[in-house]
Amino acid sequence: MELNTETVPMATATTETFAVEDLLPGTGSGNVLALTAPISFWGGVDPRRGTIIDARHPQCGQSVAGRVLGLPGTIGSSSASSVLLELVHAGHAPAALLMHEPDAILLLGLVVAREMGWPTPPAVRLPAADQARLAGRDVTVGDGQVRPLPAATGP
Amino acid sequence: MPILTPDEAAIAAGEAGDGAAMAMRIVAEAARLMGAPRLIPVASAHIDGALYHGDSGTLFAERLVAGGAKVAVRSTLNVGALDLVGCSRGRLPPHEHEMARRMMRAYEAMGCAPTWTCAPYQAGHRPAVGTDVAWGESNAVVFCNSVLGARTNRYGDFLDIACAVVARAPDYGLHQAANRKATVVVDCTALSPALRAADVFWPVFGTWYGLAMGGAIGVVEGLAGFATEDRLKALGAAAASSGGVGLFHIAGVTPEAPDAATACGGLDALARAERITVTGAMLREACTRLSTAAGDTVDAVAIGSPHLSVDEVDSLEAQLAGRRLALPFFACTGRHVIRALEADGRRASLEAAGVTFVADTCVVVTPVLAPSGGVLMTNSGKFAHYAPGTTGYAVQYGALADCVESAVAGRLVREDALWS
Numbered sequence: 200m201e202l203n204t205e206t207v208p209m210a211t212a213t214t215e216t217f218a219v220e221d222l223l224p225g226t227g228s229g230n231v232l233a234l235t236a237p238i239s240f241w242g243g244v245d246p247r248r249g250t251i252i253d254a255r256h257p258q259c260g261q262s263v264a265g266r267v268l269g270l271p272g273t274i275g276s277s278s279a280s281s282v283l284l285e286l287v288h289a290g291h292a293p294a295a296l297l298m299h300e301p302d303a304i305l306l307l308g309l310v311v312a313r314e315m316g317w318p319t320p321p322a323v324r325l326p327a328a329d330q331a332r333l334a335g336r337d338v339t340v341g342d343g344q345v346r347p348l349p350a351a352t353g354p
Numbered sequence: 355m356p357i358l359t360p361d362e363a364a365i366a367a368g369e370a371g372d373g374a375a376m377a378m379r380i381v382a383e384a385a386r387l388m389g390a391p392r393l394i395p396v397a398s399a400h401i402d403g404a405l406y407h408g409d410s411g412t413l414f415a416e417r418l419v420a421g422g423a424k425v426a427v428r429s430t431l432n433v434g435a436l437d438l439v440g441c442s443r444g445r446l447p448p449h450e451h452e453m454a455r456r457m458m459r460a461y462e463a464m465g466c467a468p469t470w471t472c473a474p475y476q477a478g479h480r481p482a483v484g485t486d487v488a489w490g491e492s493n494a495v496v497f498c499n500s501v502l503g504a505r506t507n508r509y510g511d512f513l514d515i516a517c518a519v520v521a522r523a524p525d526y527g528l529h530q531a532a533n534r535k536a537t538v539v540v541d542c543t544a545l546s547p548a549l550r551a552a553d554v555f556w557p558v559f560g561t562w563y564g565l566a567m568g569g570a571i572g573v574v575e576g577l578a579g580f581a582t583e584d585r586l587k588a589l590g591a592a593a594a595s596s597g598g599v600g601l602f603h604i605a606g607v608t609p610e611a612p613d614a615a616t617a618c619g620g621l622d623a624l625a626r627a628e629r630i631t632v633t634g635a636m637l638r639e640a641c642t643r644l645s646t647a648a649g650d651t652v653d654a655v656a657i658g659s660p661h662l663s664v665d666e667v668d669s670l671e672a673q674l675a676g677r678r679l680a681l682p683f684f685a686c687t688g689r690h691v692i693r694a695l696e697a698d699g700r701r702a703s704l705e706a707a708g709v710t711f712v713a714d715t716c717v718v719v720t721p722v723l724a725p726s727g728g729v730l731m732t733n734s735g736k737f738a739h740y741a742p743g744t745t746g747y748a749v750q751y752g753a754l755a756d757c758v759e760s761a762v763a764g765r766l767v768r769e770d771a772l773w774s
Contacts, residue, residue, distance in 0.1 A: 222387065242743050246408050274598075277490060277510035278407060284512075285408035303387040304510040310383045311414055311512045314376050 213332045217325060217345040222301050223309050225321030226341030228348070229267045229294035233334035234258050237272030240279035240305060249291035267338055267345075268293035269330030273302040283308030287317050295340035296322040297330050357385045357392060365520065373423025377519035384513050390524035398481050399429040399518035400474050400498070402490030403511040404461040405719055406435040406446075406454035414512065415460035418519070426521040429466040430474040432491045433661075434458045435720040438470065439689050439713035441701075445721040454720075464515070470714035471688030473587065473661040475502060478690070483609050486529050488517035492594035493587070493660045493736065499601040501586050503609035505529050508600055528601055534610060535619040536603050538567065541631045542576035549634070550580040552772055553588070553669075554753035557735030559632070560589035562640035564597025566630065571601050573617035573627075578606030584663055591660050592735025638773045644738040644751035650766040652750055653728030655679075655757045656717045658686030659736040664694050666754075671704065673758040679708030680764040682724070683757075686716040708761075718744045731766070733757050 235257045238244070243253035249264035264286070273279065283305055286292040296309075306322055313319045321340055329345075337348040358366060358378070366378040385393060406412065435454040436444060446454060462468050469477050475497050481487045483503035489495050490509045498504050507527040509517060517523045527533055540563065542550065549555050563572070581604055593599040603611035611617035618624040657670070662685055670685065685704075692713050695701040701711065717723050718740045723730065730747035732738055733754045741749050752760070752768045759767040 241407075242740075277402065277492065277508055278405070279510065280513075281403075281407040281411050281511045284410045284414070288408070288410035288413070301387055303384050304508075304513075306387055307380070307384060307510060307512050310380055310387075312410075314379065315410075315414060315417060 214347050216347070217329055218343060219323040219325050219345055221343055222298065222322040222324055223306060223313075223319070225319060226339065227267065227295035227320045228337070228339040229265055230337050231269055231297070231330070231333045231335060232258065232261060232263060232266040233269035233330040234271055237274045238270065239274045239276055240282040241276035244282055244286070246282045246285040247289060249286055263293045264291040266293050267295045267297060267340060269297040269325070269327070269333070271299050271327035271330065273305050277304055279305045280308035280311065284311050287312040287319060292320055295320050297325040297340070297345065298322060299325070299327040299330070355391065357382055357390070362393060362522070371422040373418045373421025374519055376418065376421060377423055377516040380512060380516040381520055381522055381524065385524035388524050388526050390526040392525050393522040394486055394525045394529060396427060396488045396517055396521055396523045397485045398427050398479065398487045399425065399514060400432060400479065400489040400491060400494050401429055401461065401466055401514045401518060402432040403515050404431050404434050404458055404466075406450065406457050409453050411511065412453045412457040412460065415457055415515070418515065419460050419463045423464055423519045425465045425515075425518040427518055428479070429518040430469040430471075430477065430479045431461055431466045432470070432472050432474070432494065433715045433719060434470055435715060437712055437714050439692055441692065441711040441713045442684070442722055444715070445725065461515070464519070466518070469688065469690065471661045471690065472659070472716070473663065473688060476661070476663050476690070477688055486523065488514060488523040490514035493591035495600055496590035496594045496602065497587055499528055500590060500603065500608050501583070505534070534571065534601060535623065536571045536573035536614070536617040536627065538570050538572040538628045538630060539614055539618070539624070540572045540574045541629060542574055544631060545576065545634065549772060550577060552753070553585065554733065554772065555637070556585040557588040557592040557733070558637055558641045558644070560592030561596045561644060561735045561739070562632070562636055563589070563602065564593035564595065564599050565640065567593070567597055567599060569598040571603070573603040573605055573611050573614045575605045575614055577604050581607045584666055587660055588735065592739070595736045595739040634773065641751065641773055644735060645749055646742050647729045647748035647750050651729050652681060652731045652760045652766050654682040654684065654723055654747070655731045655761045656684040656686065656723070656737055656741075657733055657754065657757060658684075658712070659716055659718065659734040661716070662687040662691060664691055667691065667695060667700070667704070669754055670709070670758065671700065673755050674707055677707070677762050679761040681761040682710065683708055683761045684710050684712050684717050684722065686712040689713050723747060731757050731760050
């Protein structure tokens, strides 16, 4: 979490609520991990643990598990959906996805998880600039909104 | 407007069984997410979803089977994680091995043909020009669109089998003729004929093409008279690895490009198209990029991504010329080729020379290479792209002749004059 408060000056952090387009419904809460570069889930995220393993990615080493994951873009393999499904099944999925652009291949992992009856995080559309403004904040995602939660403890 | 027709909606509600219902809902959700207004019929499928990435994919396939799902169109299977022919021995741990085996059985139980190859188009699956199909596996997708002239988007895991079960796909992207036109003209006429006539040119050019084009569609001039099916296969596989290429046109060669103007959609469109002139320096840079190792160490050689054709095995045998290989040498191919090689006794003779065939799978998707790591030499642009990340091996890239000579000598032997 400290990493993110370093990269986002407090002056630009926000308490405003964002109205968003729901891509896949649901609710989820967590701390925002706003990626600063596009990622390929296959080969980029460890399907067994949720750790970012792409050595060239700026957030390499951080975990997506339980985070509200901001995706400025997605690239690469058509097996991204398999990796996301595996994360859901193993309990290492993000709490919610914030997507600059919808990526049907990735989101299909959540569609299938829902069909399997597994608890499925929501996905909403949120521009990358807004994702960055929420970096490091605790938020709730759902019902067409991304809403920052009051800070529980001061920095 | 609803995406599904009343008949399709009835299937999604369970009229044709739980498996078909789940498949229809998945296809409909994909259509909604992609902004497709409707579904269209597809004539065949090639399914990449039977490669084991974790238990969840096995459970999904078994849920479809339990719901009575059967593929409604001809469906071939891409590689799995196991060599069921038994040519090679993988090193998956027992639990993963069992789950991978269950996954492969589940896809066969749904009626998919057990082709287990990433080159289905050389195992008899060749849809006609203009046919809508639902194919997965990036090299198969680009070959299907570009060389066969059939129409498919890149269908990812789960969507491929769902489309096969309901015989429908979302209507968007490369299914629509207007989205198949070239917007870039790639001029190769300045390259030396000797370079264009070399097998090794094609995967290197494909690597450059993928990096330069990203997702744009190009028409290439200057390759008519040099292209063969295996060369186009190598070009497409490399381009789909280094970039998001799903369709390319080669003027005078591929079915939608009798000439550059037709590929662009008319003379006006041709005049508006961006032009790129390919130079030897561009290709040298792409070729250099394919190698990640320095020095003259080579620990193993792998060829066959995409899977080798019988013609490519012929080339291997000719280059080998009766000599024995000193390094582990993996030749990845489909069981359709293994059968042909067994019929004329060549599987045994090549294995005696030191070739290890890898059937039904390949060395970058499942652990086959020795766990010690080291340097892997290959003539495949796709292997060169993926091997460092998936196997931990560094890569030396070279022509087939370089691969064989290095494996005979036990160290790197490479003829670089072609690129100078």
